[in-house]
Amino acid sequence: VQLVESGGASVQAGGSLRLTCTASGDTFRTYWMTWYRQFPGQEREGVAAIYRANGVTEYANSVKGRFTISVANANAENRMLRMYLQMNALSPDDTAMYYCAADQGRAARGVFDIAKYDYWGQGTQVTVSS
Numbered sequence: 001v002q003l004v005e006s007g008g009a010s011v012q013a014g015g016s017l018r019l020t021c022t023a024s025g026d027t028f029r030t031y032w033m034t035w036y037r038q039f040p041g042q043e044r045e046g047v048a049a050i051y052r053a054n055g056v057t058e059y060a061n062s063v064k065g066r067f068t069i070s071v072a073n074a075n076a077e078n079r080m081l082r083m084y085l086q087m088n089a090l091s092p093d094d095t096a097m098y099y100c101a102a103d104q105g106r107a108a109r110g111v112f113d114i115a116k117y118d119y120w121g122q123g124t125q126v127t128v129s130s
Contacts, residue, residue: 046112
């Protein structure tokens with residue numbers, strides 16, 4: 001499975017962005033798809049996750065009510081799909097590198113446990129200025 005993020009940009013506080021993660025390959029093997037972000041000098045933190053089978057979502061408290069995760073099959077054979085992160089009411093605290101990740105059903109301590117994920121994209125930078 002290959003993951004490629006896009007949509008990162010520089011915006012002003014209060015603005016919106018939509019990030020896209022394009023997944024290709026054996027995407028039918030994936031269960032959870034998740035957005036992470038990483039601040040300079042810190043570990044990656046989970047932002048939003050979606051369970052592909054039923055659309056159940058989870059969000060970090062810091063983004064609830066502002067960010068929305070969704071996923072859409074871009075190819076009927078399920079070998080390519082796109083995951084989105086709609087980000088509204090952005091603040092400078094949201095400035096980070098954003099990554100998408102996908103798992104193959106590995107058990108973990110929680111949906112945002114980094115050890116759960118098998119596939120990662122290269123990241124897309126989001127910068128919010130005040």
